[in-house]
Amino acid sequence: MSLKFLVVDDSVTMRRIVVNSLHNLGYEDIVEAGDGREALIKLSADDTINFVITDWNMPVLSGLELIKAIRSDDKTASMPVLMVTTRGVKEDIIEALKARVNNYVVKPFTPQILREKIDQILATVAS
Amino acid sequence: MKQAINMSHLFEKLKDLKALFVYGEKLIPIIQSLVDFMKDTVPLLENINHSIADSTSKIPKASHQLNNVTSATELATTEILDLVDAVTKEVRGVEKSLKAFINSEEEKAKLFESLSPYIQGNPEALKIYEEIKLKVTAPQEINPLYESFTKIKDYAYNITLSLQVQDITAQQLAAVNHLIESVQDRLSGLISDLEINEVREFGNLSMPVPEGVTFDPNARYDKSDQNQQNVDEIIKAQSETTTQDEIDKLFS
Structure with missing residues (x-):
């Protein structure tokens, strides 16, 4: 399956780091968004996007609200979503899981962790 | 008789007056020390008022400076990322050229080896063959160079990963700004209660916190x-x- 990633983060630096990491992992098809609302616009405009990597703390629409919006739309309900965030407290992780995030990475991340989580999600989706 | 009563009344009043003077004499040092205390306290209170006013007026500037730090570090990080990307691009180019060169040298070596059976028994040709053989670059001589460039590319990528610190410190600074904003609100309330006119001279004390700033107050750069x-x-x-x-x- 060819993957097209949507990387959502309000920090330009973080977006570039995630995109560079994806390039290093061999993924080339990547689009970006600066907040949850922009991400939803891109998702509705491009149905070839099939993997979302999102931050939590963002203006306009947070990562958590983005996941809820993705899950509530029939077209994107089964979209694989990986959260990459600084928020590492138990309550936050449980809240994200309740919103049905597929996996969770805390910043600062390593490329190994990113690869591992993407692979785990893809394996779950495939099964 | 009536005169005697009046005199007695007058003496009583004088007695009261004397008692009052005696009491007053005792009271005067206390009043004096109270006045002295007030003299000392009033400038101190004025000083406190001025300090509150001064601190309150400086808070928006401190907050503005923190926002500037965030913007400056984001700009600097972007510049570093640009340079790292440029280095990585160059290194990838060199890697590709080196790989092509190694492949070409390997092919040359193979072709050269295939020449060997045809020149056996010809000492002159064998001599030239051996000389050329020494000049053909062996892949094992270039491979370390290729590996060094791969390492440089990995180091450059690690620099990129370390720049995650910018996002994390930006969130920490936003948290500090939020804290400053709370202090500013409290001080503004206090000033309003004390009616410190002086503060109004400082003009607009609104905080320059950018709109839509979100942050994790517990963000920290921990690579473990x-x-x-x-x-x-x-x-x-x-x-x-x-x-x-x-x-x-x-x-x-």
Whole structure:
């Protein structure tokens, strides 16, 4: 399956780091968004996007609200979503899981962790 | 008789007056020390008022400077990322050329080896063959160079990863700004209660916090694996709980 990633983060630096990491992992098809609302616009405009990597703390629409919006739309309900965030407290992780995030990475991340989580999600989706 | 009563009354009043003077004499040092205390305290209170006013007026500037630090570090980080990307691009180019060169040299070596049977018995040709053989670059001589460039590319990528610190410190600074904003609100309330006119001279005290700034107050740059391990354990525990819940639902 060819993957097209949507990387959502309000920090330009973080977006570039995630995109560079994806390039290093061999993924080339990547689009970006600066907040949850922009991400939803891109998702509705491009149905070839099939993997979302999102931050939590963002203006306009947070990562958590983005996941809820993705899950509530029939077209994107089964979209694989990986959260990459600084928020590492138990309550936050449980809240994200309740919103049905597929996996969770805390910043600062390593490329190994990113690869591992993407692979785990893809394996779950495939099964 | 009436005169005698009046005199007695007058003496009583004089007695009272004397008592009052005696009491007054005792009271005067206390009043004096009170006045002295007030003399000392009033400038101190004025000083406190001025300090509050001064601090309050400086808070927006401090907050503005913190925002500037965030913007400057983001700009600097972008510049570093641009340079790292440029280095990586160059290194990839060199890597590609080196790989092509290694492949070409390997092919040359193979072709050269195939020439060997045809020149056996010809000492002159063999001599030239041996000389040329020494000049053909062996892949094992270039491979370390190729590996060095791969390492440079990895180091450059590690610089990129370390720049995650910018996002994390930006969130920490935003948290500090939020804290400053709370202090500013409290001080503004205090000033309003004390009616410090002086503060109004400082003009607009509104905070220059950019709109839509979101942050994690607990953000920290910790490169240990512990944080991710904690997250993984929580996810594992939650998924096990969920699975059990689902099983329970099925059998209920």
